[in-house]
Amino acid sequence: MDENPVNDIFFMRQALVEAHKALGRDEIPIGAVAVCGGRIVGRGHNMTEALLDVTAHAEMQAITAASNTLSGKYLGDCTLYVTLEPCPMCAGALCWSQVGRLVYGAADPKGGYMRFGSAMLHTKTEVTGGVLADECAALMKDFFRDKR
Numbered sequence: 001m002d003e004n005p006v007n008d009i010f011f012m013r014q015a016l017v018e019a020h021k022a023l024g025r026d027e028i029p030i031g032a033v034a035v036c037g038g039r040i041v042g043r044g045h046n047m048t049e050a051l052l053d054v055t056a057h058a059e060m061q062a063i064t065a066a067s068n069t070l071s072g073k074y075l076g077d078c079t080l081y082v083t084l085e086p087c088p089m090c091a092g093a094l095c096w097s098q099v100g101r102l103v104y105g106a107a108d109p110k111g112g113y114m115r116f117g118s119a120m121l122h123t124k125t126e127v128t129g130g131v132l133a134d135e136c137a138a139l140m141k142d143f144f145r146d147k148r
Contacts, residue, residue: 008081008103011035012131015081015105018045018058019139025050029139032058032082034066034075034099041078042066058082059090063097075099076124083136085112085129091120101126105136 011033018031022045034042044061048054059082066080067073079101086094086104091113094102102125113120121127 008131011081012105014040015083018043019083022046023143029143030058030084032062032080034062034078034080036078041069057090059086060093063093073097079103084108085114087111088113088116088120095120095122098122099125103128103131105131106133
């Protein structure tokens, strides 16, 4: 998987569009897009409240959409862009889908998968963190500040 900072910013902005969709529905504002061959093949945002499903995270929605678009469960040629470091559940799903690359915005030291170590992802998955981190983190901070 080629790392391209310009593409990373463009696709992270698309993940932020998804996060804003979640925000508009009073969901925790996390968004994700799956990219394969330079095109978006899956989109998702948190839908845990709407679906009454604790597993309806943005990453899970994007993985499912990408798998449906590509007619396959393995995403080795894909990059998943997500606005927040994935939780352990989503990291497990990324491992099982064998996603080729993970790009995330803000780190999540309390709930992110890195709390348990990078071994949660597939051994071939490349990881880039911190893309538009300030913008991604601000969206989360504003959401939770308004809730308090």
